[in-house]
Amino acid sequence: xxxxxxxxxxxxxxxxxxxLLAKGHKxxxxxxxxxxxxxxxxxxxxxxxxxxxxxDLLHEKAMRDIFKNGKFDMVYHLAANSDIQKGGKDPMVDYxxxxxxxxxxxxxxxxxxxxxxxxxxxxxxxxxxYDVLDEDYGPLRPVSNYGAGKLASEAFISAFSLTxxxxxxxxxxxxxxxxxxxxxxxxxxxxxxxxxxxxxxxLGNGEQCKPYVYVKDLVAGILHVVEHATDPYNVYMxxxxxxxxxxxxxxxxxxxxGLEAKIKYTGGDRGWAGDVPEFRYDxxxxxxxxxxxxxxxNESVRLAIQKALGK
Amino acid sequence: xxxxxxxxxxxxxxxxxxxLLAKGHKxxxxxxxxxxxxxxxxxxxxxxxxxxxxxDLLHEKAMRDIFKNGKFDMVYHLAANSDIQKGGKDPMVDYxxxxxxxxxxxxxxxxxxxxxxxxxxxxxxxxxxYDVLDEDYGPLRPVSNYGAGKLASEAFISAFSLTxxxxxxxxxxxxxxxxxxxxxxxxxxxxxxxxxxxxxxxLGNGEQCKPYVYVKDLVAGILHVVEHATDPYNVYMxxxxxxxxxxxxxxxxxxxxGLEAKIKYTGGDRGWAGDVPEFRYDxxxxxxxxxxxxxxxNESVRLAIQKALGK
Numbered sequence: 001x002x003x004x005x006x007x008x009x010x011x012x013x014x015x016x017x018x019x020l021l022a023k024g025h026k027x028x029x030x031x032x033x034x035x036x037x038x039x040x041x042x043x044x045x046x047x048x049x050x051x052x053x054x055x056d057l058l059h060e061k062a063m064r065d066i067f068k069n070g071k072f073d074m075v076y077h078l079a080a081n082s083d084i085q086k087g088g089k090d091p092m093v094d095y096x097x098x099x100x101x102x103x104x105x106x107x108x109x110x111x112x113x114x115x116x117x118x119x120x121x122x123x124x125x126x127x128x129x130y131d132v133l134d135e136d137y138g139p140l141r142p143v144s145n146y147g148a149g150k151l152a153s154e155a156f157i158s159a160f161s162l163t164x165x166x167x168x169x170x171x172x173x174x175x176x177x178x179x180x181x182x183x184x185x186x187x188x189x190x191x192x193x194x195x196x197x198x199x200x201x202x203l204g205n206g207e208q209c210k211p212y213v214y215v216k217d218l219v220a221g222i223l224h225v226v227e228h229a230t231d232p233y234n235v236y237m238x239x240x241x242x243x244x245x246x247x248x249x250x251x252x253x254x255x256x257x258g259l260e261a262k263i264k265y266t267g268g269d270r271g272w273a274g275d276v277p278e279f280r281y282d283x284x285x286x287x288x289x290x291x292x293x294x295x296x297x298n299e300s301v302r303l304a305i306q307k308a309l310g311k
Numbered sequence: 312x313x314x315x316x317x318x319x320x321x322x323x324x325x326x327x328x329x330x331l332l333a334k335g336h337k338x339x340x341x342x343x344x345x346x347x348x349x350x351x352x353x354x355x356x357x358x359x360x361x362x363x364x365x366x367d368l369l370h371e372k373a374m375r376d377i378f379k380n381g382k383f384d385m386v387y388h389l390a391a392n393s394d395i396q397k398g399g400k401d402p403m404v405d406y407x408x409x410x411x412x413x414x415x416x417x418x419x420x421x422x423x424x425x426x427x428x429x430x431x432x433x434x435x436x437x438x439x440x441y442d443v444l445d446e447d448y449g450p451l452r453p454v455s456n457y458g459a460g461k462l463a464s465e466a467f468i469s470a471f472s473l474t475x476x477x478x479x480x481x482x483x484x485x486x487x488x489x490x491x492x493x494x495x496x497x498x499x500x501x502x503x504x505x506x507x508x509x510x511x512x513x514l515g516n517g518e519q520c521k522p523y524v525y526v527k528d529l530v531a532g533i534l535h536v537v538e539h540a541t542d543p544y545n546v547y548m549x550x551x552x553x554x555x556x557x558x559x560x561x562x563x564x565x566x567x568x569g570l571e572a573k574i575k576y577t578g579g580d581r582g583w584a585g586d587v588p589e590f591r592y593d594x595x596x597x598x599x600x601x602x603x604x605x606x607x608x609n610e611s612v613r614l615a616i617q618k619a620l621g622k
Contacts, residue, residue, distance in 0.1 A: 086472055089419070091467070095414060099463070103406060110402070127469065139546070141469045148470035152410070152463030156402070157436065158452045159459035163399055163584055182568020235450070273474055 007079030009036030098149030178215030199226035206247030317391030361499030409460030455585035489526030517558030
């Protein structure tokens, strides 16, 4: 199968490249390298079944040529803004990098007759709720532009899937951690402690409690869902049904760095406006499909810290 | 209160102008007259408290001037594509006229500090389901670009409301009928019968069954919700909990036109790709707020037919 992967040089996208190549697919990866990094796919460059194109998904003329020449069988759309706080400061970030890229990719697929689509969605589409989240949960009330951009994308994906007969797989992730990440709580804590090994300032009260999933685990889950779910439109929660508190992450980072730093909490129940302090996943649908994360949330966090420290 | 109403020369928007002026508000109506018609607001032009501006919401420079000079207290955002079938043929229609207008209006409000927002949403965000629809229902899986554009709008409205403290009222309508409509099943049937009074061709099998609400009834409901709902973010189903079948509408149109036309059904359970053949509303939330439609669905349809025929 000739697969196009957008955001192919990004955190999750580059791991997906590794996994899709291992499955024997021919791969074209696109990335504008705004958030993605060429280092993430450096080991793949020059391979027979791998092509990298530095391009922006919103450049319609260039993208039409790529779709015309590529004759892709499937698109994995990973390109998106991934920094929730950045999107809160400027709504154009999630509007352009997340929503508009999705809408444009759908339009290219419609125009060039590509009939299979994967989309990386998120727990952030639900907004703030203490209920257990499953695929059919409502209402959907995102509290961040990041979540809004993903929900807006899902809206048009749903309509395109039915109207233009595009078979679709959507998986909704919680926090994803592991090699090649570029931001997030573990990344922040390590950088802060490298600057000041004596004290770690933690946004909020440390009680925020969410599921974390190890990136290679997640990528295995994505491929399992695409290979095993056969409906015209497939939506799956994907991640871990265990959770980790921010104060546990702080303690693990300090321990793995061999420090004895004091932790200072800024207070309040969340890290920033748009942060969802607590949520949990119902994974019974994907479990029934035969997939379960190999690592718990705590194990994923520990592993990500160790990898980030080069252990 | 100085109110800006977008799509103010449109079907529902122009009735909302009438109602807001009757409440004593100062009104600025904007419309690009692509779908709206100046005739709809002709009777309001020259009034002391009414200003009409022909402008496109996507013209950022002109719109910034309007927001800067207007110092609006609240925005009623009615501008949108309203033709579901048209949006199925070209996704850019709902992308631009529905989603992009909403996103731009939200950006202008954020920039110029307007803190109250009303949005006209729709049953089409839910997609195809035989369940009874309420405000918290999930999943949301629109089957038309029309529904996608409205859901994508709601996604960013939700995020903007929380992130930038904009008090928000959203009402979700079923089919709306009455004076000044420009398309829809009643409009189509009358036009078809004017061309051929002997036979009426009906798309589908006539069994499609949905709630219809009379436009002036709906507008009264909108104002009731905005005046009585006091949360930072208010979502209400608005319409009728009774329903009307397409074959009943066909019979009423023929009867009101004094014809004896034969009805010919094209067959199938829906009128077109993206049509939702059947749905019903749970209106208990808005009922608890003290509002109930004055007319049943059948009465609304009959009234709309009579008004369209100049009775």
